[in-house]
């Protein structure tokens with residue numbers, strides 16, 4: 001180690017130690033450091049708003065304190081959005097850089113930069129020779145300007161690039177705060193905050209708890225303003241418990257337009273979110289099923305919705321028969337098939353799931369058996385978790401009298417399990433009960449956790465091979481003592497807050 005770098009090291013350690021010691025103290029800047037007052041770039045852009053440009057140059061004195069956390073003003077209880085109420089001045093430590101070695105300087109300054117929405121932390125002087133860099137006051141708390149300047153200089157061989165540190169009074173406005181910050185500023189401290197939101201195309205949907213309803217307009221407006229590409233914010237009016245798994249909703253901000261376009265699994269979907277089921281949280285599960293499929297396989301999608309399993313499967317050149325009872329889902333499904341140019345692979349039906357299995361699926365299987373096209377795997381997807389298992393007994397005897405030894409039909413059925421210690425075991429037992437057949441271990445491919453729907457309520461998938469005896473025999477009539485019947489589900493489709 002050279003003498004120079006040893007001295008630098010000792011100095012650095014000393015300064016760092018002092019910074020730590022002083023972290024709890026009030027920050028102060030040394031006399032002689034210039035203070036200028038400017039306005040943030042976001043404010044400058046916003047010509048329509050109250051513009052307050054101060055030009056007074058101040059000299060800092062050692063008693064001047066720097067507010068250390070840059071957060072919006074507190075506006076508790078505001079229910080109608082008043083954007084100008086979010087303007088606030090902060091004194092921001094600013095490093096002036098000389099005309100050379102900027103990249104070294106930025107590497108050193110990076111951890112201290114002030115990162116605020118719509119604020120560029122670096123400005124260049126008009127002649128292009130000087131740069132001004134805003135630092136986060138919270139990170140400098142307790143350190144004097146001289147000490148900090150020393151610290152910066154000691155970290156670079158060309159310390160002269162750090163010319164001085166001043167404090168600039170910067171006016172931040174509504175545009176500078178994130179939606180979380182503005183919501184925090186508005187909502188009372190003693191209530192549970194908005195936990196999250198879901199975005200579907202240009203639409204944000206919320207499931208506001210009762211205590212947040214008085215704030216629904218302002219919450220909607222803040223999200224509309226802050227979340228990029230949002231045009232509509234809706235709030236659910238009920239949990240999903242109707243047949244078609246959609247929910248009543250109220251537009252609380254933006255345009256009254258619930259027809260959205262969404263990219264999913266390399267396909268583009270369009271649908272009216274107010275009339276069909278779509279859950280962005282199922283993306284991973286859709287993908288898992290797509291990973292099981294290969295070109296030439298056959299997929300029967302019993303509760304297809306607008307096609308998130310079926311349409312991408314068509315893109316994979318899987319032969320798909322997709323069904324949904326909701327006429328609106330069926331229409332959007334047909335449109336999505338066309339839109340994604342998979343009409344050669346995906347056919348749509350508008351039937352009850354049981355009828356679909358006993359007619360369309362049955363006839364397709366018979367036709368394939370008769371023409372000998374059965375070497376490929378067959379998949380049946382049943383995503384209607386509240387009641388899908390009740391449709392399993394429809395598979396009994398659909399291939400009565402047929403030779404099915406070489407048929408490989410995998411069923412992927414979804415269910416909810418509530419409050420069970422071993423939810424996977426519970427899901428499997430539920431499937432066996434409802435199918436009316438004790439599946440052997442080697443007939444069960446997977447019991448997979450899909451997602452948590454509400455506290456203690458899980459969504460699961462049971463993937464199993466349809467036994468030959470189920471396909472070719474009538475369902476046995478159980479005249480013995482009835483086995484313990486498990487409840488299918490008291491859980492509606494989505495009880496989570498969003």
Ligand SMILES: C[S@@+](CC[C@H](N)C(=O)[O-])C[C@H]1O[C@@H](n2cnc3c(N)ncnc32)[C@H](O)[C@@H]1O
Pocket residue numbers: 243244245276277278279282302303304305306307308309323324325326329351352353354383384385493
């Ligand atoms: C939970 S959604 C699943 C949609 C889609 N498969 C997905 O993964 O997002 C269930 C779908 O089943 C449809 N559905 C409800 N009852 C049905 C029934 N008896 N027969 C066929 N479809 C039904 C609903 O309209 C809804 O689109």
